[in-house]
Amino acid sequence: MKSFFLSLLMLSFGILKSEKPLVVCSASMIYDMVKEIGSEALDIKVIVPIGGDPHLYNPTPSDATLVSNADLIFINGLTFEGWILELIENSGTSAAVDTVTNGVAAIQSGKYQNAFDPHAWMDVSNGLVYIKNIKNSLIKLDPENKGIYEKNYDAYKSKLESLDKYIEKRILEIPEAQRVLITSHDAFAYYGKRYGLQLEAIQGMSTEAEAQTSDIIRIVNVIKKTKVPAIFIESTISPKLIQQIASDNNVAIGGELFADSIGDKDSGANSYYLMLKKNTDTIVEALKGEKFGETKYQHESESGWLLYGIIGLSFLLGIVVLFLKLNK
Ligand SMILES: [Zn+2]
CATH class of the missing domain: 3.40.50.1980 (Nitrogenase molybdenum iron protein domain)
Incomplete structure (x- = not known):
């Protein structure tokens, strides 16, 4: 006692x-x-x-x-x-x-x-x-x-x-030219080195430094040069900039990747093992490009036709004006 x-x-x-x-x-x-x-x-x-x-x-x-x-x-x-x-x-x-x-x-x-x-x-x-x-x-x-x-x-x-x-x-399922991973911050260099992906990120290895205009231009150039079908947002970083770049350049958002934290219970990435597996599945499905079908390039051709239409119409209008002036 x-x-x-x-x-x-x-x-x-x-x-x-x-x-x-x-x-x-x-x-x-x-x-x-x-x-x-x-x-x-x-x-x-x-x-x-x-x-x-x-x-x-x-x-x-x-x-x-x-x-x-x-x-x-x-x-x-x-x-x-x-x-x-x-x-x-x-x-x-x-x-x-x-x-x-x-x-x-x-x-x-x-x-x-x-x-x-x-x-x-x-x-x-x-x-x-x-x-x-x-x-x-x-x-x-x-x-x-x-x-x-x-x-x-x-x-x-x-x-x-x-x-x-x-x-x-799984990475081998992606056509070689499309093995380019574009993300918010530079967290995938080890992943890319091990599994064979080219890496491009807006921010550096820490999220402390803000993204510069030159970083955005660099990313846009990579998108144009490689014709990747998708770029990726990250679970611990605001998706705004990536969303803006995606919509400005007619590429899809490939999904959310887990870099600096595992996910919560409902994320399907709530362990180290699942985080890497989920990232890989998201990356492979998006970079194969099949998921987005024709939609990505449709925008481009639609806006292309619109531009040619406007140029053609202005040209015709110019001829009509010239014709009317000459006949005065
Ligand atoms: Zn990080």
């Missing part, structure tokens, strides 16, 4: 922690991976909510509390979450911090020296590096449950390996 009251007292002062280790993840893709490997044995939390933009996130005081209570923290690194190191430092946490991109061959930024593209998860072979890092850190944190982590990891690993092959196979 005495120990019961003591426990109650300790609990009320928050001295007793929950039994399961608390693992905190910066972004939803990593959160989902950790859940796949350790949900039975861990208390797992994510900082940037699903649908949020980790590039632009502003941490809240409750995030600082969460981080300070954590036993282990997973981050993407490569300055994906530019705010996270400061948050970790200010929280005074004693948790280990694991950067899941350790061991990934990072793509260098075209614009800045010593800067790297953070979107490494878009290539499933990198996703396999992420989950290996996660599994190793979990075993180190909680060796008692090693068996659970290894068993889940093995199953997840083969699931991702078949996803990798699935994406490779």
